[in-house]
Amino acid sequence: MAGVQVANLSRSFGAHKALDDVSIDFADGGFYALLGPSGSGKTTLLRQIAGFDFPDSGRIAIGGESVERVPVEKRRIGMVFQNYALFPNMSVADNVAFGLSVRGEAKATIASEVQRALDLVQLGKLGARRPHQLSGGQRQRVALARAIVTKPRVLLLDEPLGALDKALRVDMQIELKRIQREIGITTIFVTHDQEEALTMSDRIGILRDGRLVQEGPPEEIYDKPKSEFAATFLGDANILRGETTGTGIRLADGTAIAAGAGATLAAGAKASCAVRPERIRIGTDSGTSDPNANMLRGQISKRIFAGNNSTYFVDRDGQTIKVIVQNTGVEKLAEGQKVVLRWSPESTVLIAASQDMD
Amino acid sequence: MAGQVVTGSRSGLRSALPLLLPAYLWLTVAIFLPLSAMVFFSFMTELPLSGRAWSFTLDNYATFFSQGLYWTLLLASLRLGLEVTLWCVVIGYPAAYVLAKVFRGRSREAIFLLVILPFWSNGLVRIFSWAMVLREGGILDTALNAVLPFKINIDLMYSYPAVIIGLVHSYVPYMVLTCYLTLQAIDDSLIEAGRSLGASRLQMLKRVIIPLSMPGLVAGAALIFVPVVGSFMEPRILGGRTGTFYGTVIEDQFVAVFNWPLGAALSFILLAVVLVILALASPVLKRVA
Structure with missing residues (x-):
């Protein structure tokens, strides 16, 4: 050996x-x-x-x-x-x-x-x-x-x-x-x-x-994937792209996304954030319990029921975000419904933009 | 449902019949009928075509057993078949291995073509080319004397080795082709697996590659041995006086002596001997294959 x-x-x-x-x-x-x-x-x-x-x-x-x-x-x-x-x-x-x-x-x-x-x-x-x-x-x-x-x-x-x-x-x-x-x-x-x-x-x-x-x-x-490729090849990941603020990114529409993990980058560079579908919470209320959480609004375009869990496809500003929710018997959201997505900065990984990404 | 299936298979047979018919008609006309006629001839005293009176007899077969010469010639022909087959294995198998496992793509096609080439040339032309090469003062003789510092005299013409050379040349493509097919079917990962287990190339050859290509070797041997035992063209032209074999004697009965009944009887004795040999060998061959 x-x-x-x-x-x-x-x-x-x-x-x-x-x-x-x-x-x-x-x-x-x-x-x-x-x-x-x-x-x-x-x-x-x-x-x-x-x-x-x-x-x-x-x-x-x-x-x-x-x-x-x-x-x-x-x-x-x-x-x-x-x-x-x-x-x-x-x-x-x-x-x-x-x-x-x-x-x-x-x-x-x-x-x-x-x-x-x-x-x-x-x-x-x-x-x-x-x-x-x-x-x-x-x-x-x-x-x-x-x-x-x-x-x-x-x-x-x-x-x-x-x-x-x-x-x-x-x-x-x-x-x-x-x-x-x-x-x-x-x-x-x-x-x-x-x-x-x-x-x-x-x-x-x-x-x-x-x-x-x-x-x-x-x-x-x-x-902690270090590239968009690693994030998407091993498991499922939502990739949000924008300009880095040092500890997160700013999307094209100005929304700030905070990242708790990943690369440390100089502000202003192109970067992306990866977040796993099962880390995102989906709901209809606009009130927030965690002021630090990242938040995006969107509309459910599709729901796939898979028994123990459901996958929601949420459209937002031309991008589709995937959310996987455990079937607890409580959440019941319909296609077309407007929703709010929340996830913690700790679940967000900052990734430097690399030339080999499509 | 069941009725439909039956109808389906019956119509399948009906549509298969036109496809099978030409082959079977041809086999009946071209092989079965002449062969039956030959069996008939072999029991006659005279050829009916000559107009002379004839009757049925077993004398033609008795001739074979009463004259030691035929036995001797048959044994010589069997030995010739065995030797030519062995040389074809020795020459053809490595070539087939290289073709199947070393060459890829275009170079394989090119070398394959060279193997098939003898098939496309006329048999008689091939044999006379060998005659030109092998005779004293021929191409081989001249070439060797041009290269070697001392004078040698190669005269292989009209000798047993010349017959062997001619026959091996004619029949080695069969061995290459049958072995190539079985060798090519051996998955490369088997060879890699063997090597990863520490086997040397020789061990792989002995324990995996030869056993797995045995069906090709057996098929090639059968394809070569049977016609070589009855061959007459190469022995006659390249062997000269030493080229008297069972096949040439049969040929003589048909074209020189015009004793067709004896020629036919000798042919069927050869057929019987070859069939017995193949039958005896088949259990052994089946086991190794």
């Missing part, structure tokens, strides 16, 4: 910069999610760490040892592929045994290790089956057992749950997390599913166009 350090890693394919000066420290024993849209470079980064491809420049270290020129078969990593990549010509047990047997381990050792790995993924009785006789979730578990049975230094997962249906995916998330805790292996997990990244990982790295946008624990990125 070992941590992984990636420093100033760059990789281009022709004119396309797949990775552009990426540095991340993956702590020993941590569960790390690399999150980003397709083409963001997250899979390229994983393949660099695995050793399928070598960087143009930069450094990769596993357990303190530089490996950027070491081929994959010598890196002692475990990898789970999106399509599982089980060998169709072998039984489940032989698939799991593969890594130990190419290493030349004794037959008895292999048999007991394989059984232990299959028990760990709760497939102890299916060793004799062929991969095509298994369900998607079972294949996933076999792929995981095969990857960890060799006791790799780091476990790499390339969108491993992408091919599973929703219910099974949630089961596997819990299962994967349990196994990872049990063996304590450093795990790097590539996904484009923000919910998966939030629920499973200790830390998240958000990538975009080959660059690391933001990196940190899920709560930190969710509560």
